[in-house]
Each structure stands twice: as structure tokens, then as C-alpha cells.
Amino acid sequence: MTDLAAVEALLYQEASFLDRPDLDRWIALYTEDAYYWIPATEDQVDPINHVSHIYDDRVMMEIRRRNFVHPRAASKDSLTRCSHLIGNITLKEQRADGVLLIESTQHVVVWYRDEQRLYAFNALHELKPTGSSFQIKSKRVNLINPEAPQRSLVIYL
């Protein structure tokens, strides 16, 4: 049985960087071949032949990270602050190469443009062991309402 304490510590660390947000330190948690995915439908299997809200590899994460803090990005003039609450952390799978598939339930309150909003999702993290901790190989955010009309979101969840 893998000790989930180190997994929990990593998820809490990621959440704390996103809450501030501090994307420079957040992106350092990810591997060079990582991707970040918010599918547009429930149980979406394919990020390439079906549209997604976000499907970024490391290159697009780097671009988005720079865009989020660019002084000429009008949509980012408003403060963005988040509060992640994480529960139900479960080990779904441990692969032969040591990579863990971790499922969690996350509720994120986002403060943006004079408005407080709630996002709820099931998160799937692929974690690659690095000695005492992990790096994130991928994160999949399964919103409970991916088909609904969405409001502008200018931060990673």
C-alpha cells in the first residue's frame, strides 16, 4: 500500500500555488512532457478529435502562464483568487513504471470580476515518483457541468 501522505502533500502544494495564484512555482511541479486537460464532455476519451475547454501540453502551459500575467491582457486586470478544497483522495492505479493515478474531488471557489463562482470536479492526476515526492505528468479536470455554457476562466483550476 502506497503511503498517500506524500500524494496529499503534493496535491495541497499544487492547490496552494493555484490559490494565490503563483503559476511560476505551480508549473515547476509538472514534468516536461506534462499535459493539462479540461474535457468538454463527460467521459471524453479523445483530446485531439474532440474539442476541450483546455488541452495544453507543456509548451501551451508556458505560453498561457506568460499570458496570464501580461500587463496588456485586459481580461486579467481583475484580480483572480481561488480557494481549493480537496477530498476523497484515492489511489486508482499503480503502474509498473511507478506512476500513480490519483483521483480526488475538488471544489474551487474563484473570485474574478466582482463575482464569486464555484467549480466542482473530479481530478485525475498522473504522478511520477521523484524520490521523496512526485512530479505531475498530467492533470485531468472532469467538471460536473462540462456541457454547460461557461463563463470566462483565466486561471487553471
Next chain:
Amino acid sequence: MQPIPDRNFDALVKPTKLHRSLYTDPDIFDLEMSRIWGEAWIYIGHESQVPNSGDYFTTHINHNIPVVMIRDKDATVHVLHNRCGHKGAKVVDKQSGNVRGALRCAYHGWSYRFDGSLLKIPNEQGYEDTGFDASDPCYSMQPLAQVASYRGFVFATLSNTITDLVSWMGGAIACFDNLCDRAPEGEVEVAGGVLRYEHDCNWKFILENLNDTMHPMVVHESLVKAAEAYIATLPPEAAEQRREAEIIPPFGASYENFEDSGITGFDYGHHYDGGKTSIHANYTVDPDYHSAMVAAYGEARSREIYAFNTHNVLYYPSLTIKCAVQNIRVIRPISVDRFVVESWSFRLKGAPDSMLQRTLLYSRLINSAMGMVGPDDLEVYRRAQQGLQCPTSEWVEFHRQYGKDRTLTDRVEGGGTSDLDMRTQYRAWKAYMEQTPHRGTNND
């Protein structure tokens, strides 16, 4: 704000300026819903969304009238008012799906054929000798006043009197042809799902922005700079493989480039920018796609199809399409300061999967509510919605290149950075609001 007397639209729309109440007054919004959205041809969906008998897709034709598009047993696609002929309950509730046999109301079980005609009323003998006439269309699910389809794109209208769909589209129909001709098999189909994006501002802002070529280098500067700066750090061969490197930087194109693309306006408020060139003109042509095109059309005709390169085409007021990218955005107002945009993608039949994959990449980068272009556009619309509450000026101006538009037989052409698109839209807006839509022509 002074009350605007009905029919005095001359007081609201001038040749180079609009009254701010067009964006803020709920009474004007209500009039728009009945006189523009209740009169114009409104895009409903694509036939490929309902391939088999009983397949349906539901939407609204304006801010609140529910309709259902359904495929009949003889393959006809109907668009019906989504209302039971009995107590008025909406009959089909889900967004899409398939019904077997008949449409059935969830309340008292009245059922309807796929053409909307009444099939059966449970315990029907209670209606005997009551004067009830089951053949009266008011007890059926009634079809829209007019329904028509062009190359698979289904439109409907609440109006009995508006001219037929093809005449209504006029010269702008060439863009539907170009979108479909880009398929080696000459047909497109909906693929890869839909994104829905809620906008908290007046619906007209997005239409005005489609051919507003004075905004991209300002509004989207941050993305272009962020992308260029990071892509420059990549090895050249890695950068060349990034399709994002073709899609993002043209948003920062110069005023001169946009001026060269030109704007063309048509009757009934339709217009596009580009034609000879656009921000989509320099995309790499996938060699497998090109081979399939040449096999279907020959080299010269294929080049001709690629060369007609528009950016955004507006079929006023409900639909905007990108021929070169193969996606469309469908507009649906909700209230004076709210609307929803749906982004749909299309597969070019006979083209390699890479073409659809580029379309979907474009949609998630540019059109997604979590994308890097849409949120900056919405931000500036929203600021306009707020700023227009100021009573210091009653007007929104659009003078750019006024007096320089060139009027041809069926269209008006002008510079790519002109406000020709605004003049085209609001000529139509005023004509619809005055209930004389046929006068919304460029020769008026």
C-alpha cells in the same frame, strides 16, 4: 434616458453613429427579439446532427422560443415549435437524442408524428361532441413559418413574409459554398462536439467585433507577445511543428495587413472581411489534404478554393462562420445584457483527420471560455456595456472611411479597417426594426 418613441428609429441610427440605448434598453431588446429575430432567417443546426429518422436537436430561435429540429422517416428535416398542442408543455427536453415511433408529451401523453402532426390523444372519447377538432393545426406541434436548408445548414424563420433563404443570403452565399467546397467530397458534417460560452453583455457586441480589424493588435497583444516570446526559445524545428505558431501570431497582424483584407457588405446585414487574404491565409496546406483536393477538383480549382480566404462571415443576426477554419459560432440572446455563443466544428468529408484536428485546436485556443482570445474580447464588450451607462454622450460612433465605401450591384466593398461592417449591420437593424427588412439593402 429619454423614452424612445416606437418607430422613430431615425433618432437612434444615424449614418455614422448609434444611440447608446441600443445596448442598454430592455424595451429595445424586446423589440429586437420580435422584429429582427422574429423576422430574419435564424440558423438552427446542421443536417448531420440528425442523421437518422427520429434524431433530434433542440435550441431556441430567439431568446425564448424553443424549437426542435427532427429527421423524419422519409429523411426530411423538420423544425417544429417545441410545444405540446394540449397544455403547451415543451415536448422535447434534452439537447439531442433519438425518439422511436413518435414524439410524446411528458404531461398527458399526447403524441406527435415527426412532422409535428397530432398522432394520438389518450382516452380520446372525452373529446367527442365537444367541438374539438383534432385536425386543427393548433393542436399539433406546428412547424416554423418557413424552414430551408442550404448545403446541409438548416435555417428557419418565424416570418411568413421574409424572402427565401437563398435570396436573403445574397452574395454572402459564396462563403457557404467555399466552406463546403473545401471538402474533397463537397460536403461537411458536424464533428468533435460543441463549446458554449456565456457572455454578460449585449448580443450585438460580438457581431460588431467580427470584422472589427482595429481591435486584434490591441486586445490580443498579450497572447501574441507571450506566444512569440516563448516560441522563440524553442529549437526552430520544434517551433515549426507547432500549429499554434500559425494560429496565434496573425492576431497581432498590422493595420496595413488588415486594411488589405477588405470588408464586403450585403443586403440584410451580412458581411465578411477578407476574400483575397485574411489572418487564416498563410496556414500550411497539409499535403495529404491537398492530394485529396486535387484528386477531386484538379490543381487549378483546388488553388482557387483555397484562395477565397475570408476571416469571419456574418449571416445577420444569428450565425458567423470561418470557411478556412471550418468552424461556426451560433449566437443566442438571453436578455439585454446576456447572450450565449456556441462554437461548432466541421469535418471536411474526404479530408484527412488532421484538418478536423486543426479546427478543434483553433476552437479551444480561440473560442473557448477558457481560451486565450475569447475572454479578452468579452472583457472589452463588457467594459463597453458598463461605460455606455455614462450620460456624457448619447452616441457610439463609426465614422472610419465613411464616404469611401464602393457600392456595386449586389454588395458594398471597402477597406479592411473601415466601419463598413457597422454601416451594413445597422442599415439592416433599422430596416428590420421599422418592419421593412427588404429595405435593409446597400442601395437604400
